[in-house]
Amino acid sequence: MQERVPVTSTARSGAKWGVVAVAALAALLLARPLGGIGMLVVLAAVLGIGLLAVNTPELSRPATVKNPDPLPAAKPRPVLSVRDRWQRGIEHHNQVLGAYGSFELDPKMLLQYPALWDLSAPQVIAFHDSLETAGELRSDEFPGEAMAEKYVAAVNELRSTWAAADRFARSTGTGALSADDARDCRRALKLLNHAESAENAERATYLQQVLGTVDRLAERGVVPRPDRARASLQTKIRRAIEA
The missing domain is CATH 1.20.5 (Single alpha-helices involved in coiled-coils or other helix-helix interfaces)
Structure with a gap:
């Protein structure tokens, strides 16, 4: 115009x-x-x-406005191949394993959120089931399109059930435990906090008590056998003694 x-x-x-x-x-x-x-x-x-x-001023006439240029059409998102989605599924799988592992590796997480191992809770059962399924379908090499599709679907389910289990554990805390088990968790957490501000022998003593409490909780089925958490505590105890 x-x-x-x-x-x-x-x-x-x-x-x-x-x-x-x-x-x-x-x-x-x-x-x-x-x-x-x-x-x-x-x-x-x-x-x-x-x-x-x-x-006498004239009535202002509306200015002639040029038609604005049309917006560029949105570019369609590229469609990922099955191999690319399989590779992304491995990354998502690793993310869930890392998040879950932090509960087992860190004694404080283990003691704060033992509900993550409450196998009477539907959210926890669903997570552990999907964790097992995704682990069985995982492979180091691309397994072909059919198996890759199954693995991607299993990982998507795993991410969903992990989010639900994580929310359940954090919102429940030690609320589902018996009075004795909940008291032991709280006591061990206090000992961990004392150990952080203590030095050398006193620090080692606190950590030894925490380790004993964690072992007792594992024996009673409150938490799984905490091999990684025990290893972390033993390393800290050794360093405190040697300092």
Whole structure:
């Protein structure tokens, strides 16, 4: 669409004055029979009307707006191949294993959220079932499209059940334990906090008590056998003794 050239206020004023001049000349010709005084009166009236017309602002006209350029069409997302989705499934699988492993590796997590191993909870059962299924379908090499699709679906299920189990464990804490088991967890957590601010032999003593409590909780089935947590505690005890 072609843009209109705007008319300046100076051009509009010039045109108005031209009209006034023509009107004044016509008035003079018509006023001759009235004599000199009549001609002056008519001329003054015409000039007054002309000044009023020139100084009266025109109504603003809406500016002509060019049509905006259309937005570029959204590019479709590339469709991942089965191999790419299988590779991404391995990454997601590793993320879940890492998150779950932090509960087993860190004694504090183990003691704060023992509900993650409450096999009477549907969320926990579903997670452990999907963890086993995804582990059985996992392979080091691309297994072909059919098996890869099954593995990707299993990992998607694993991520969903892990999110539900994690929420359940964090919201439950030690609330589902017996009074004795919950008390042991709280006591071991306090000992861990004391150990963080203690030094050398005192620190080693606190950690030894935590290790004994964790072992008793494992024997009673409150938490799984904490091999990784025990190894972490034993390393800290050894370093405290040697310091």
